[in-house]
C-alpha cells in the first residue's frame with residue numbers, strides 16, 4: 112500500500128475550530144492540540160505557515176505539490192468556518208490555479224456554503240469534491256437536503272464519527288459520488304456498530320453509489336461483542352473487512368480519474 116499514500120497531500124491553511132454538533136464532542140483537532148500541549152485554545156482559528164502551500168514552488172520552480180495529487184484540505188479546522196471568511200477567497204484562487212490537483216473539502220457547515228463560494232463558482236469547480244459530514248440521523252436530515260440542492264460538481268457524504276444507524280435512502284441521489292463511514296477515535300470514543308456500517312453499505316449498493324468503510328474507530332461493536340481497537344489498527348481493520356464498493360485502489364471514488372486507468376478500479380462481490 113505504501114506507494115498509494117504518495118498521491119495524498121494535506122493542506123491546512125488554518126488551524127482551530129469551534130464545535131457545532133454532537134460529532135464534534137471529541138474533535139481530533141482538540142485532542143491533538145491537548146496531546147502536544149498547545150498553549151493556544153483549539154477554538155481559536157489562526158492561519159498556518161502553510162497557508163499558500165498549493166502555489167509554493169521548489170528551487171527548480173516546480174510545484175511543491177506535484178500535479179495529480181489528492182489534497183485533503185483544511186482537516187485541522189472546517190473550511191467553511193466563519194472565523195476564516197477573510198482568508199477563504201485566497202484559497203479559492205489557489206484551488207482554481209491548481210486545476211491539476213484534486214481538492215477534498217469536508218465540512219459540518221454545509222449550510223454556509225453559498226456564503227462562502229467565489230463569484231466565479233457557477234456550478235462548481237471541476238477539481239473540488241465537497242464532503243458533507245453527518246454523524247447521526249438528525250444531522251443527516253438537516254444537512255443533506257441542503258447539500259443536495261447546492262451547485263457542486265463532486266459530492267460525497269461522510270458519515271463520521273458514526274453515532275447511530277442512519278436511513279440515507281432519501282439522500283442517495285445519483286449526484287452523490289461516494290459515501291464514507293468511520294467510527295470515532297480517541298479516549299472516550301463512542302461506540303460504532305458494524306450493523307450500522309453494513310446498513311449504509313446496503314443502501315449504497317442498492318443504488319450503485321460507491322461506498323467506503325474508512326476506519327473502525329476505537330470502540331467497535333460486532334456480533335454483540337465490543338472491541339477496543341488501537342489507533343494504529345483502525346484503518347487497516349476497516350480495510351480488512353473488504354466491504355468497500357466501487358472504490359479504487361487509492362481509496363477514492365471512481366469519479367476521480369486523473370491519469371489512473373480503468374483497471375485500477377475493482378467491484379468487490381456483494382455479500
Ligand code: SF4
Nearest residue numbers: 128129130135138188
Ligand atoms: S467541525 Fe470538525 S474540526 Fe470543527 S470542531 Fe467539529 S469536528 Fe472539530
